[in-house]
Amino acid sequence: MKKILTTPIRDEDLESLNIGDVVYLTGTLVTCRDVAHRRLIEQGRELPVPLKGGAIFHAGPIVRQKDDGEYEMVSIGPTTSMRMEKFEKAFIEQTGVKLIVGKGGMGPETQQGCLENKAVHAIFPGGCAVLAATQVEKIEAAEWTDLGMPETLWVNRVKEFGPLIISIDTKGQNLIEENKAVFNEKKKPILERINQQVRFIK
């Protein structure tokens, strides 16, 4: 059975989740990436969308404005979450956001933020942007449109949005960091073997 999170998300909805679990989201999902993080954390500007109990998506979509002025979500996949590492811990503390969706892992600061504030980071499969767009029912608002199409805060109503793979859980476990440690451990013996065979300079 699908595990579905619904906004507003409560601490108890997240406490039983572990890294590697797959969940889906129903409710409101707001795109929020580089400049929006910078404006809140560095410039102290108030976000135009309340995020307490909410969910953000590290994503810069392709959006089409229809003749009646309504927006249509064309293509919306995750962007590299690590770019927001510098700001995310403070962002979680200040906004009360509960679910951060993106691509790839995030670092120790975000891990700490998730642990202290009962939040999670999840991976949506990168490059699967039309699949994601078909799970957006409606774009309810667009804020900070001065930032251009990729950086605007698009407020999306989503239904069973996913798969979302939990990569940082509320206990502070970090799936991608654990995987990376394994990759790095394997690297040395593989390279030693390759290096035996590529001594072309004699």
Added chain:
Amino acid sequence: MDKATAVADLTDLLAKFTAHIGKRLPTDVTQKLGELREKEVNFLAKEVYESMRQNQEAADKLDRPSCQDTGVIQYFLQAGAQFPLLGELEEILQGATAGATRMGPLRHNAVETFEEKNTGTNTGSKIPWLDWEIVPNDDSVTIDVYMAGGGCTLPGKATVLMPGQGYEGVAEFVFDVITSRGVNACPPLLVGVGVSTSAETAARLSKKAILRPVTSRNPNDKAALMEELLADGLNELGLGPQGLTGNHSVMGVNIESSARHPSTIGVAVSTGCWAHRRGRIKINADLTHEVISHEGFQS
């Protein structure tokens, strides 16, 4: 046909082709992803491959760019010296990029450096990026379109090694780039390696390497051996799709090289994500065309 009409027709054709590249993967990539998907057993890896399959199907059906990051548009030209519109190609490709941006629609990805303003057209200073090779005694042009997305551009790296570090240093450099930054670039990756004389020559060749088909083999036996060793070795790391672990890390490793200074080994890595959006089209002197990378393109 007068020249103005010819320019307009070719601009329109290349705009349609560029927009098409954002929606359908090239035949070699689709085949390779199908093979890798069959070989996966890990639960999360299978889940991600299933999302990838559903996504390409939806992009096809809804006629939309399959990934929202349609990149900075780059064109790599092998232009015959006698191609009748040689002098007009730059203008044609700028028009094609602007046209594809409206048709796709493509995301606006050209930000003027220092001005820090998005141009909104995907054209700007030296963008689309053009890479030229002139072919003597030829009257056609073969164009590779590449959509350089942010995620798979970020791992790009070049350096110059000392000869003492040898090809062993090249292998280590490739592994370091892929384990540190490849995870975020949407694996399984196509890894391009340039081995050359300096940083910029190696970097250019590493990008040319990912324009080659995923299953292609370098004609030099030692380079081909190194391609195979690196691909097998990177697969053994087991990055899996999206770095969630699995049986494969890469779709392939392609190496391109040049002669070099005896005191230097320039080496560079460029990566293509699983949604490796590139296309190759040949335009003949009479402006008829032949699509090499994709099946079913309708102009």
